[in-house]
Structures are given as C-alpha cells and as structure tokens.
Amino acid sequence: MCGGEKTSQEVVDWTAEFYESVEKQVAKMDKELPGFIGNRLQEALWREALHMVANKECSVEDIDKAIAYGPGLRWAIMGHCLTYHLGGGQGGMAHLLDHFEESLKEPWTRLEAPELTQQLKDDMIAGCLNQANGATINDLIQERDDCLIRIMNTLKEYREEKGIQR
Numbered sequence: 001m002c003g004g005e006k007t008s009q010e011v012v013d014w015t016a017e018f019y020e021s022v023e024k025q026v027a028k029m030d031k032e033l034p035g036f037i038g039n040r041l042q043e044a045l046w047r048e049a050l051h052m053v054a055n056k057e058c059s060v061e062d063i064d065k066a067i068a069y070g071p072g073l074r075w076a077i078m079g080h081c082l083t084y085h086l087g088g089g090q091g092g093m094a095h096l097l098d099h100f101e102e103s104l105k106e107p108w109t110r111l112e113a114p115e116l117t118q119q120l121k122d123d124m125i126a127g128c129l130n131q132a133n134g135a136t137i138n139d140l141i142q143e144r145d146d147c148l149i150r151i152m153n154t155l156k157e158y159r160e161e162k163g164i165q166r
Contacts, residue, residue, distance in 0.1 A: 061131050
C-alpha cells in the first residue's frame with residue numbers, strides 16, 4: 001500500500017495497522033509508482049517467460065513447473081530477497097552480490113518486452129489450455145484459492161509454533 005502525495009503518514013500507518021489487525025500482510029511502498037510491488041515483479045518474470053516461449057527455449061508448462069516447484073515454493077516461505085540472501089551461503093546477500101556482481105548485469109540488460117506475435121500468442125494459449133487439461137477457469141480459481149488458504153494456514157501455524165515474527 002502507498003499513500004498519495006497528499007496522504008499523511010499517520011493515515012498510511014493507521015490503514016496498515018487496520019489491515020494487520022485483521023491478519024492481512026501489508027507491503028508498503030515508500031514512493032508512489034504505477035503498479036503494485038508484486039505486480040511489477042511479476043511483470044518482469046512474465047516478460048522473461050514470453051521470451052523463452054517465443055524463442056522456443058521451453059514450453060509454457062515447463063516454465064510453470066520451474067516456478068511452482070522451484071522458487072515459488074521458497075517464495076511462499078520467505079520471499080524473493082530473503083531467498084537470495086540464503087543463496088549467498090553464510091555470507092548472505094553481501095556474498096551473493098559480491099560474488100555474482102558482473103554476471104548479474106547480463107540478464108538485466110536483455111529484458112525488453114518481446115514482440116507479441118500471433119505465433120507467441122498461440123503458443124501461450126495452447127500451453128495454458130494443455131496445462132489446464134480440461135479444467136475451466138472457475139475450476140482453476142477454486143483450486144488456486146483452496147491451495148493458497150492451505151499454504152497460508154500452514155505458514156501461520158508453523159510461525160506461531162516457532163515464534164517467528166515475519
């Protein structure tokens with residue numbers, strides 16, 4: 001959440017406290033920008049997925065498997081940045097950034113939006129329909145929501161049991 005240029009910090013804080021009081025997780029932006037934090041990050045991943053499908057590097061199904069059973073599992077526990085912090089080993093984020101400094105630049109410089117050709121559209125649609133395996137949009141929404149609730153309940157139970165305040 002983010003206040004506008006005329007919103008006082010007190011209003012932002014009160015709103016965050018309200019949502020937290022009803023057990024919502026609040027992510028605050030320090031500066032108003034177009035889009036939400038999660039959506040902006042998701043767009044970067046989406047852009048790369050479109051490139052991979054357009055370049056015939058992998059299928060829609062394999063992209064989803066790679067995320068759902070790779071970083072997606074870790075992200076549900078501790079998010080993107082803390083996951084990378086662990087990736088730095090005992091040196092944490094400092095080691096990761098120092099160790100990979102030069103190699104990190106390459107992917108950041110090639111992430112332009114791919115041309116949304118009819119072939120790319122067709123490949124994305126076919127890949128999603130194949131994965132859905134006959135399930136309707138409403139079926140998929142129900143599956144997603146049921147699983148999200150279970151994941152959130154499991155995380156809450158685990159953190160309460162361990163006394164983790166995250």
